[in-house]
Amino acid sequence: MTENRRTLYPEIEPYDTGMLDVGDGHTIYWERVGTPGGKPAVFLHGGPGAGCSPGQRRQFDPALYDVLLFDQRGCGRSTPFASLDHNTTWDIVGDMERLREMCGHEKWLVFGGSWGSTLALSYAQTHPDRVTELVLRGIFLSRQSELDWLCSYGASELYPEEWDRFVDHVPKDRQDDLIEAYRDLLDDPDPEVRKAAASAWNRWEGVTVTLLPEEDTINNMADGENAVATARIENHYFRNGCFLDEGQLLENAHKLAGIPGVIVQGRHDCCTPPRSAWDLKQVWPEVELQIVSDGGHLYTEPGITDGLVRASDRFAGKSA
Known part of the structure; x- marks a missing residue:
């Protein structure tokens, strides 16, 4: 029932912040946020490359949780900004362990959406003994079919006018491989060329993540402070299959056995369509898959927010 949907918790400020040197030149x-000594949790932002934001703190009851959020390598306030060196899925998995140890947690709930779900699954399959629960949104398994959906054929058929705009930014003789073509533009020595390419790359993603037209969201993604970092880092990960073997996260799903989990997936998610969530459910039968009938990709959509907040409440022992 849509009238009983949960909303985000009120705005909250961190009770502690810092910078952690994780090696390889990265900090x-x-x-x-929340209450020291509360239920440990880690939040994994999307992108790759997006960085965390104040609104993401609000998916947890601050009276019950002690949540760590961090900007992944090259993102947001982490340094060096937009760096691709030593920036892989497995580097970030290692960073998560360093952060867990810094916090003094034996185990924690892992919460991630979109690329954050990829990272959450990679971490949980590597360190299942460190994960109490998984809360995931917009499943992305980094299979070739998912990359093709975004960058070759799929979402292109739903947003043809925006797809043509995305493609037309690339020279005609390079349009058969947009990921590689954009890589060259994003590495161009001219900062204006890099900026324009980042804007085009991010605008296309912004279109696919918004269920209903949200020009402010799309424009912020295209031209915000992190635009170049988001585009460069995301393109870097896409070029490398997110440093995962094809189908790896499905093949290793047996390692999640015994870990309670909830997937909140929008039926009309045009960035990470429901097929991947469904495929994951087939090999991880214990997980609860919620397909939100009027949901898209973003956590701020009412049905998606409701599912995520209810899941985090439940795993903290709070009744509906």
């Missing part, structure tokens, strides 16, 4: 920004 990670982190923040902790």
